[in-house]
Amino acid sequence: MTLDTHPSRHTAELRAAARHLGRRRFLTVTGAAAALAFAVNLPTAGVAGAAELDAARITDDPFTLGVASGDPQPGSVLLWTRLAPAPFQPDGGLPAERVTVHWELARDENFRRTVRRGTATAHPEFQHTVHVEVGRLDTDRVFYYRFRVGSWISETGRTRTAPAPGDRVLGLKLAAVSCQAYHDGYFTPYAHLAADDVDVVLHLGDYLYEYAVSAAGGSRNYTDRTLPALFNRETLTLEDYRLRYALYKSDPDLRAAHAAHPFVVTWDDHETENNYADDIPENSVPPEEFLLRRASAYRAYWEHQPLRRPQLPEGPDMQLYRRLHWGRLAQFDVLDTRQYRSNQAQGDGAKVPGPEVDDPARTMTGETQERWLLDGWQDSRALWNVVPQQVVFSQRKFDLTEPSRVSMDAWDGYRASRRRILDGAEAAGVANLMVLTGDVHVGYAFDIKDDFDDPASRTRGTEIVATSISSGRDGADKPANWDTYMTANPHLRFYNGRRGYVTVALGEELARADFKTVPYVTTPGAPVTTAASFVTEAGEPGLKPA
Template sequence: MTLYRDKVSPELRAAARHIGRRRFLTATGAAAALAFATDLPGSAQAAEPAARRITEDPFTLGVASGDPLPASVLLWTRLAPRPYETGSGLPPARIQLRWEIAHDDRFRRTVRRGNVTAHPEFDHSVHVEAGGLAPDRVYYYRFSAGSWISPTGRTRTAPGPKANITELRLGAVSCQAYHDGYFTAYQHLAAEDLDVVVHLGDYLYEYAVNATGGARAYTDRLLPAHFNRETVTLEDYRLRYALYKSDPDLRAAHAAHPFVVTWDDHETENNYAGEIPENDVPPEEFLIRRAAAYRAYWENQPLRKPQQPAGHDMRLYRRLHFGRLAQFDILDTRQYRSNQAYGDGWQQPGPESEDPSRTMTGETQERWLLDGWRQSGAQWNLVPQQVTFAQRRNVPTPDFKLSMDAWDGYPASRKRILDGAAAAGIENLMVLTGDVHVGYGFDLKKDFDDPASPTVGTEIVATSVSSGKDGADKPANWSNLTSANPHMKFYNGRRGYAVVTLTADRARADFRTVSAVTTPGAPIGTAASFVTESGDPGLKPA
């Protein structure tokens, strides 16, 4: 979204672009070459001696798991004894790690173990596809390198494909700007009883973080100066992930639950569209930046081998199943989209935005989604994705504007998706969304311009973890938006997350919020709860 663009003066942005471009072109030859390489490890030094030479805790960034399948789960860690330094305080050598997964958190009943090599080419991150596991089971896992042992993580496999499970509980999170406040929501999310967490994008922000951590206003320490610039190079993005993952609440959430992640724009650059950057830079320069951002994203997330990027391309859309109860179709609405109409921002709709050739997903991903629905036997079909799907007029008058960065800027693409769901017989459609730093609950309409049009699904928009700072229960535009959009059933501007509980009969959405993020330790509460009944789409107060 464009919120932060308005917070920085044009003069500072121009200076940052000038400095960023010069630094990009003069100091990043190696990073650019690495970003466009084959992504295969090179010839580094031997592994075992490097592991024995580690004298500081290398597991400062914690552990994570993700993309659970019935017989396997992805385990992740990244070695970083000095996470705020380039190279993380490690030699450019392969380092041998051991991993183990057990039924209990004391590892008395280990079920799988093995070795994995952390390569310097991947910033000493590892992705272990731990297989041979039982479906729908809780497991505990950890890593070790030399004499060092990682924190213990807890994960869970998915149910079998034909399992008739009675309940699935998921957390939905998005938008965690480090400089806007503490990740208190993650402290509470870690304590929730969940099967999986879905991260809907903006895991990090490319904007500068000053020495005192922005709104965190540190008084007991100072962050290194290299964080106080926009991320452009591979080194920049790697260091920024280290900063974010050094947050204890984020580490706790990853250790508590398996994550299913997808990106939005800020993991690369605000409001980019496909190969088109936000700012006026040469396309080849942006693609090098995109390659660096995509590589760092894969290195720092619990993603499987098919998601490993090749240069500036990375297939992030994918499908997961949770028994007969739920199918997740995780979308990527950044990499393949048409450029925003009318120069982006909030604009009146017209021929440019309503051009039927415009796409949010690209033709291949759109076909993949619709084909997957035709083959789905799930009770609930969930679509984790990035930007607001429902129509969202800004005022209740004929001169309304719509966000050109959201699906409102791509109405023909949205119509193809909804028509495809109807053609596939999808009765229980739920879209999960991030991006906008507020919580929304929408009824999805066959025709958004007709309030009496049939409701064909629901959309749950998870508010931000910290982006936008403390927020408010009723933001300044609350009256306008709720009046202009009768299908909007909920709007709240506090920070937090959503919890969605699925059963065969209904889905329940709890909007969980904290009172503040500019100071640590705020309590959690529930702003509102809604249900949608199976076969009868539409949100009703719980």
């Protein structure tokens, strides 16, 4: 069976148009930002594209957006920072000149036992961001890192390498987060996550939102500061997206979480535009123009995330799906369910499913990514096969009547695609499947059923849905539709509408999920509590209260 990986019949031509369309045909952008928005053959990291700036000329702290690390591998870490003395200015407060950045990696936070040091170049073509891949390190070790430019020294970050592929690993504790709308509230859950003892953080999408942010910071309702007017518009250009990342990364709680833990990131829709599907935008914008916007969004995403060189985008294309291992304990297959999906069925939204959702030609992942996932499961020797991805995988009925409405944007709108994934896991002998999900601004715990309409059917795995960091504002422990959802979906074991995050401790005998929530985000300083805890035993799928 051949799947239509890119639903538009003219996708290749549209991508070519996105690479070559003149700047006057698109959105209003000026200067270097305009050239970057449309160019394809941009300078790659390590290519000098400008004169060098004397670091002594940097008179204000350039590390205003903090530090980060990501994608831990055996013997290798990825370190990130961006130089921005004036982060709310389009140029970040630096001239279009390259800057030499010194980095240091040590076994201790006082840097008495330094194991690696070197220099990297912050290029203006990449908004003075730095991605440093450090190799030849001991496996399964914690390290500390920092950057220096001139007399300025960054805050200290903490990161780690992964265990070697064949190593026996007794445990791993991860955190899953998603959906952090700046305008909906403070990032308080990140303050608690920064202090939590986890090995890695999985960000499941909606790292930022394209919507306007008012001078008062929306629901943050600032009284001690005023945000510049340039944030009070939707992100459309490369400059817009870069500035929005600067706004988000200026948040002290997000900075603290990045400094404390390595992140593994994937996107959903709002990093580009709400509910887009491949080259199809939310609104009636010509596809070639949307692909130009997508190219800008993807470039700014890579620039501002702790991602490695293989994820560097080319125009409107970026391979974000990738695989990481944690010894013999876990394999992580990080998915991208936006870039390759078929258009949502029946006009998007909550609909009673028609025959289109079962059309085998429609796909959530695209053919290439789907085959990559299934082949990876065939080769997997891990005890736990974990799939960090974006939208709800399990069936989620919205009504007690039959037929019930479901979300056309989630896997319920791509049932044939979901069936292939479950059949592929079965064929590969995946015994401990765990799907990690974001998107919906609530916490869910699902049993993944072989037949969701038959509660007695076999349980195939577990889905843990992380609530939002701030999106949806304060929320409620028991949303108004709680009774309906819990009755209509007997495989749904937990439902909570507060903000927060979830931790998952993977062990040789069981996995434990703890749903951490805060009572409010529209004012700062909320405490954190554990709303519920569940376990699933290795070899016996199904959630039980802990």
